[in-house]
Amino acid sequence: MITLATDFGDPYPAAMKGVVARRFADADAPVPRLVDVSHRFPRQDVRSAAFWLRFVLPEFPPAVHCVVVDPGVGTDRAALVVRAGEHALVGPDNGVLLPAARALAGADCDAATDPTAGIEPFEVAVEDPDSHTFHGRDVFAPVAADVHRAGVADLDRLPALSRTGDVDPLSFPEPTVDGDGAAGEVLVVDEFGNVVTNVPGGVLDGREGTTVAVGTPDGTVTAPVARSYARVGSGDRLVTVGSHGNVELAVNRGRGDEAFGVAARDRIDLAFG
Amino acid sequence: MITLATDFGDPYPAAMKGVVARRFADADAPVPRLVDVSHRFPRQDVRSAAFWLRFVLPEFPPAVHCVVVDPGVGTDRAALVVRAGEHALVGPDNGVLLPAARALAGADCDAATDPTAGIEPFEVAVEDPDSHTFHGRDVFAPVAADVHRAGVADLDRLPALSRTGDVDPLSFPEPTVDGDGAAGEVLVVDEFGNVVTNVPGGVLDGREGTTVAVGTPDGTVTAPVARSYARVGSGDRLVTVGSHGNVELAVNRGRGDEAFGVAARDRIDLAFG
């Protein structure tokens, strides 16, 4: 199985699928299953893509994951393959692969001080690609196909790969939590306006039905803690634990980002009632 | 084959695909084909989703259909598996599965008086899921995988399933038709603005080229009956029979909802010229 995740929209990912399929067909090998993770990641937003990949990829069985969110395409940023347990991730060296790779490897370490603990990065020797603007088609899709054909356990057999310890790091900001509240940041806003913070959901344990004051750059908004959307009225705000395990600011049948007045990377403070 | 239909947008459905794939991989079983029906159903609009499923699912060969349009996630609404002929549908007990299930079973009955005639509903015993907000990943995708593995003919073998006759009904409003016209309702507006009504297309038989007066909440608009979009000028209104077999209000290369001034659930009256 090869998964594909990009910020390319339509129809560019189809060219990547064609390249992968042709590479197997040319070798008379069966084409592996291709699964789209998303092609609508926020455009050129490496940190948001890294968040979503960490959220989604651990649900998958062992696979090769081809990721292209790549504002540095055409510069001298490296191309990477990262082995993480029985998975391999293929993509640009801008940190986008690392949080998901650490999660897939079960690496429970301080990403800020040792970004590659528990995972094995390889740099890809890239020959001059056809295009300086579409490495998804010309670099990463062919590498993902080659990695799948070689097998994740046998990456050392691929002459284009060489082990490296020097990768561009990426880590999410750390929240601060105490008994009265928490201070953190908005990691992503999903396309329906649900606001995902970096505050661990555990801070809401035992607080169902209490009121939280949410401090934002524009002021303070209050909302009840509720374990699911339908526990508040239609159009009403709530503070909940999202499916990612973090505190989420939401509106039942509405947009949390608008109701709370926040966007990705905004600071937020939670004060428990 | 497992089909997936949700109102989740991106990238949540990928987590469901990962869960299904992992469940088969963990059992060393081949992963069935996964086909996306849609992940852009109108958000939390159970009746619209039910319409689209009844429209699309009867085209498929026998399959397991996993449906998540679920405004009641995290409440005590039940989870269902509905057997319909050689198909099984998996989703929340809010009526979204029923019209498609009746169509797949070939059940030609009065849905308003006997919502489960011809189909076999089972309630799923749901253990406490990881998340109160993402049962697509934590409840319905695993159940769909288990149903596929057991086989639609063998649902009684699954200990989590128990037959039930008590399901939340859903039926579409009935139009009234006479020789001079029809009175009905807008069922859905598709993303290009085509307006699907509940009036059967047969009322337009023999009326090609005649004019229909369409009464809406805001007034009356006239348009010709035409069997396809290109039979009227670019930007012109038409009344046609859509691919669902119902009367559709449309504009050639434009938006019918704007030109006729209607939205889902609006009442409409058709007066034949």
Add this chain to the structure above:
Amino acid sequence: MITLATDFGDPYPAAMKGVVARRFADADAPVPRLVDVSHRFPRQDVRSAAFWLRFVLPEFPPAVHCVVVDPGVGTDRAALVVRAGEHALVGPDNGVLLPAARALAGADCDAATDPTAGIEPFEVAVEDPDSHTFHGRDVFAPVAADVHRAGVADLDRLPALSRTGDVDPLSFPEPTVDGDGAAGEVLVVDEFGNVVTNVPGGVLDGREGTTVAVGTPDGTVTAPVARSYARVGSGDRLVTVGSHGNVELAVNRGRGDEAFGVAARDRIDLAFG
């Protein structure tokens, strides 16, 4: 493998997938892999779809490509199957298939004077379909399935197909190029605002870093030649060679169509500095 490309959005393409799958299942034949090329081609824009298909389909191994961008649905336009090397394309006779077919066949000829050189068109005898508005489901998907089952080499065995030389042509406008610049046209604008022209990228050879004056219907805008987006500042314009090999007008992390003030089919003039 069957690829699908339409301007249908959601959820209509799922009905086509169901039809294809059922046609194989009914014959106890394995369902071929189905790959979505795009379902968001610009609505009823035959020339844009033809461009994207020529861009994407040559990446694929031999396959049947089912294409439905069909403003003439329900009129007397013919349905075609076009054999191009080991590929077959299925779709309406409006020219949308031809540029990709010529590219897949490796036909390097003057499309304006001989639109079918190097490719083999067949007309499909279409029986009265269920719907006058959804030939994707009722005509083209079944034909694509039948072509795949018969095999691209054996199209003459299909009784519904008859060879034809009379097809609706489509070709892209030709640019004029000299040593000082080029005059051409905008072919498409992608969904992120990148402006694809018909001017071959070779005109920019050796001009990296020089300034180009881009004449548009609204005036003249200057921008540097840069081989990739990140070589100019965030929000800055650039003139580059896109992954299609043509000159592209773009903005790093922004929209080229807005910054250059152009849309599909606008004339553009490039004057080299």
